[in-house]
Amino acid sequence: MRKILALSGIIFIVMGAFLSPAATHFSVSGLEIPMIEAVSPVTRAHHVGSSEVATYQTQASFAEAVRFYSSFFSQNNFMVLGNEEAGEYNVAVKKEDVMFTMRIYRNQGKIYVQCIW
Amino acid sequence: MVKKIRFFPYLCALSLCLGGCATLHNPATGRNEFILINSATESALGKTADAQMRKEHPASSDRIVHARLENIGKRVAAVSDRMDISYSFTVLADRELNAVTLPGGRIYVNQGLMNALGDDELAYVVAHETGHVAARHIAKKIQANMGYQLLLSLAFAAYGEKVGDNAQDIARGATTVYTIVGLAYSRSDEYEADRLAVKYARAAGFDHYASMGALAKLKKYEGPNSKIAGYFRTHPYVDDRIAALKKELSGVQQK
DSSP, X not given: XXXXXXXXXXXXXXXXXXXXXXXXXXXXXXXXXXOSSBOSOOEEEEOGGGOEEEEEEESSOHHHHHHHHHHHHHHTTOEEEEEEEXXXXXXXEEETTXXXXXXXXXXXXXXXXXXXX | OHHHHHHHHHHHHHHHHHHHTOOEEETTTTEEEOOOOOHHHHHHHXXXXXXXXXXXXXXXXOHHHHHHHHHHHHHHXXXXXXOSSOOEEEEESOXXXXXXXXXXXXXXXXXXXXXXXXXXXXHHHHHHHHXXXXXXXXXXXXXXXXXXXXXXXXXHHTTTOOOSSOHHHHXXXXXXXXXXXXXXXXXXXXXXXXXXXXXXHHHTTSOTTHHHHHHHHHHHHOSTTOSSOOHHHHSOOHHHHHHHHHHHHHHHHHO
């Protein structure tokens, strides 16, 4: 049991979960991105091509989360490539020199927001 | 109970990590896959790489040969599993027997290959390339071989967005995309594109058995001294593919 606990702890630390669910923003390449009804901390990981990935689970519905971020990007003059496809919201966005992809997707009935850069 | 509560944050983090690996369902492959590059980004990358392609390989000026490819290509694209991009078909003035696909559904066939194949055989080649597009093999190849920030820079550059100060980086990035699409596909990607080619060629009303004839013809031109071979450099494993195609075609016959 201790081994499992230690392993879980290592995964937790490596993935770098450091924000509480109550956090209102998270940082992507130094840019503050607002969170919508987060029910989990933001986890961070490295993914394919050495990209960084930040993910949190939201209590908002898929449509609410999409509306929230679409309007955030539009009000803050982000350039946006993409929209909803194959059942998820998947856009590449750019503001000044910061570029990342945002995905909002369903997984086992839960809604996740993910940024990749 | 106390122990259970102590585990809770770890379990939350673990489940979120697993949730973070969620995937999209790809109707062409029938699998759930992790694909970062959305269709708009893929099309933008294709637009940038297209400029590089046309610089190195000018398009053929033969209108009749263009019309022939477009006619076949449009019929095949209309039955593809992927409809969220707009397919384009271009004949390149190159005598090498090859066909290549850039991101975003840009399919190029060399004039040499056009001249060597009949319509049904050409439909198989175009359907095979369409299979690579529908199965998102190109997006996956780029995703695996290219830095993510460079990839996004190139996509935004296609829309005239200024990215950093160095135009040379963008040019180098376009060359990288161009180089990556010129790399050989994996064995499993080739099998999958062949399977989809049979499906699309048949659905578009072409003789799907012509796939065997096309590969056999192309094999005849291969060899160390051939000056026009090239198809199997980017689309390898020909003998295994012929064997797999035979199996696929006998399955289609039974349906």
